[in-house]
Amino acid sequence: MSHYERSVLIDCSLEKVFGFHSDTNNLKKITPEFIKVKILKIDLPLRLYSEIMLQITQFGFIKTKWNIQLTDFQPFNLITDTQTKGPFKIWKHSHCFEDRGGKTLMTDKISYVLPFGIIGRTADKLFIAKMIDKQFEFRHKVTKNILENLA
Numbered sequence: 249m250s251h252y253e254r255s256v257l258i259d260c261s262l263e264k265v266f267g268f269h270s271d272t273n274n275l276k277k278i279t280p281e282f283i284k285v286k287i288l289k290i291d292l293p294l295r296l297y298s299e300i301m302l303q304i305t306q307f308g309f310i311k312t313k314w315n316i317q318l319t320d321f322q323p324f325n326l327i328t329d330t331q332t333k334g335p336f337k338i339w340k341h342s343h344c345f346e347d348r349g350g351k352t353l354m355t356d357k358i359s360y361v362l363p364f365g366i367i368g369r370t371a372d373k374l375f376i377a378k379m380i381d382k383q384f385e386f387r388h389k390v391t392k393n394i395l396e397n398l399a
Contacts, residue, residue, distance in 0.1 A: 250377065252384070253356065254356050255354065257352070258352045260351070261350065266324045266325075268395060286302065295321055299332075302314045312334065312335045314333070320342070356388075
């Protein structure tokens with residue numbers, strides 16, 4: 249299993265950062281241009297066991313349907329989405345939020361397994377891990393910029 253973790257300190261209240269991530273309309277705002285996200289179905293308001301169906305298009309032509317379910321939802325602390333159907337053999341993504349004296353430490357923790365055994369592990373080492381890092385580097389930068397400029 250592969251693991252990824254990235255944190256960012258945002259000069260914004262915990263409530264605003266959590267609220268931003270609880271609004272799925274913001275997903276498109278924090279997604280890099282090489283990935284297009286279309287929400288096909290979503291259970292709102294977000295809560296434990298909400299299901300979200302997405303269509304992801306990468307590089308303009310690779311389309312994938314991705315179904316996730318919120319398997320942990322603790323307001324102002326944690327949102328965990330787990331893939332129920334999609335491109336990964338296993339995908340679990342936790343968005344963690346911590347108050348740091350009026351600022352918010354936001355951490356993304358991901359555990360995943362690609363399909364296809366050794367081919368998947370090789371692809372992960374060659375480019376998937378780098379793509380995930382670039383995507384979350386972008387997400388954190390944009391989230392920080394949006395929220396700090398709203399404050």
